[in-house]
Amino acid sequence: MAQLQKSIDKRTALLKATLSLVNNGGIQSASMAKVAKIANVSPATIYLFFESKQDLVNQLYLDVKGSFAEAAFSQYESDDEVKKSFEKIWIAMAAFKLENKEEASFLSQCDNTPMIDEETRQEGLKYLTPLFDLWSKGIKEGIVKDISPYLLYAFSIYPMAFLMNMDNRALCPLGENVINEAFQVAWDSIRV
């Protein structure tokens, strides 16, 4: 039982080490040797938990995407209006990204590089189903533009990645007011 916990801790430490290394120098700087050293473990031990470096990165992706989605939809209540629901989700996503900068930056690296398997990527997309359903509902009600969900995502959610990037580089600090402005822009882009 304590043994199981120790295993979980070790896996967590390995994922955390990988996250940090990828963020600070890209996938190329996250070598198995460095990951092991940071997690205080032998390189060989990594292979007790992950079958390859690719598997390690894939699992990290699903892990992070999972906790992102959990945060995003934690406040979701199905009897809210569509706009209110969207606002709750959007703000929760922004909050997660601001509070978990490493996770956020890792996810945007994953979205734009070949570092994640296409299969794993698809798996990660499923986490966002509630949002797609909400948009469907909004379209039926005539308050969301009747266009592809990819367009809706591209213009209302994806921009967060850019803003977080600018925030990290201190080029556009994201205070509460900017976040609210940004939400307004997001909503204006998809509302009919």
Next chain:
Amino acid sequence: MAQLQKSIDKRTALLKATLSLVNNGGIQSASMAKVAKIANVSPATIYLFFESKQDLVNQLYLDVKGSFAEAAFSQYESDDEVKKSFEKIWIAMAAFKLENKEEASFLSQCDNTPMIDEETRQEGLKYLTPLFDLWSKGIKEGIVKDISPYLLYAFSIYPMAFLMNMDNRALCPLGENVINEAFQVAWDSIRV
């Protein structure tokens, strides 16, 4: 003279080889040996043109960003209305990305990974000055939202990267109608 041309050709071949490799497997799969082989050149020859791999990637970034900007602003005429100018630029950007998929995908990898020097990144940003100036003008005229240019960029330009990514993966093919829908969304997001 023919000598100079041969040098230029070789440099171009090296940049092109790097572009292709980075796109097909990320920066980690663009080794100097592979780049040399594809460009039909010895590894050592690369160092006659670029002082390091980092320099090679930086120069490629500026090169590609430069031709992107050139395409983006080629139709720009300063006596158009703000909305018309924005539309011309937006459509030209989209066209460039659709016609030069490798270049487009490379640029979005660069924007979200630490593979480019911060200094070089800043340099690349300068290419977009005409767009920032246009937004300034639009804000003064009261037809563009009076918010940070980073927000304007995030919601009206940055989404293209996502759409191109979806197009490349055949998840959301970008025909002319989708492009026009997308422009409408972009404009709705930033117009007052």
Next chain:
DNA sequence: CAAAAAAGAATGAACGTTCATTTATTTTAA
């Protein structure tokens, strides 16, 4: 024929991964 350009071979370092052992824990037997 001299000088510049390019080539290929060679460099040590670092890569992902595996291996033979050692260390720690659990089970068995007395």
Next chain:
DNA sequence: TTAAAATAAATGAACGTTCATTCTTTTTTG
């Protein structure tokens, strides 16, 4: 309950490759 046996967990060293870069030699050119 304890000592021995068996199993599981974890290790550091080492594998063959590949890395970015440099060095020496050959080829090309004016």
